Amino acid sequence: MSLIEQAKQKAAFQAVDEHVLPSHRVIGVGSGSTVVHVVARLLQRDPELNAKTVFIPTSFQSRGLLLDGGLTVGDVEQYPNIDVTIDGADEVDSQLNAIKGGGAAHLQEKVVAEAAKKFVIVADYRKDSKVLGEQWTKGVPVEVVPFAWKAVLKKLQEQGSKNANLRMAVAKAGPVVTDNGNFIIDAPFGLIHDPAKVLKDIKLLTGVVEVGLFCNMAEVAYFGCEDGSVTIRTK
C-alpha cells in the first residue's frame, strides 16, 4: 500500500473507532477513495451491531461499497436524523472549512452531512491547508443544472474566477454528468480567505444546485500523516 493510501487508511480507521458508537443506528457515509477505508473499518465491527444499523450513502460509489459489504442502506427521506457522517475532502483549512466535490458528489454529501448530529472529515496530509486554495488548485466544484451551465460559467468569471471551466468526462464524450443528472463547473478563486462569502455568492446564482464549499460544518478532521501518525483538528 502506498504512503498516501496508508495515511488515508489510518485517518479513516481512527475516525470510525472514535466516532461510530455502538449506540448509533444511522450512519452517513461519504464518497471518494478515503471513504473506501471508512467502509472497510465499518465492516470490521461486530456483524450484529452492523445488522442493527442503517447506512446512508452519498453517491452511486458509496452505495455500491455499502451494498457490496452486505450493509443495509437507506436515504435521508427515511432517516432525516443521522447520528454521525464521515466523509473525505479535497482540502480542509485551519477553521475546518472544506472543499469537496472532486468526485462530483458534493450535493448528496452536503445533505447527508447537514442531516447528521456530527460531521467528521477524513483525509491524508495533502489536504491539510491553512487557507483553501493552497493545495487544491482545480477550483471550487459547482453543480449546475445542464441548461444553465454557460450562464453560470459567465457569472463565475465575472465573480473573479477567470479560469472557471466545465468539467469534462474522461471515458465519455462531453461533460461529467453527476449522480443527479447535472454538470460540474470547477471555479478557481486562488486563495479563499472568506469561504463563507464565496459560498454565498456562488449559491445565489440561478442554475446553481450546490457548491463544494462546506463551511462551519465539520466538528473534527483526521489527517493521516506521512510518518504514520494522525493529526486531529477540532473546532
Ligand SMILES: O=C[C@H](O)[C@H](O)[C@H](O)COP(=O)(O)O
Ligand atoms: O466528490 C467527491 C467527494 O467530495 C470526496 O469526498 C472528495 O473528492 C475526496 O475524495 P478522496 O478521498 O478520493 O480524495
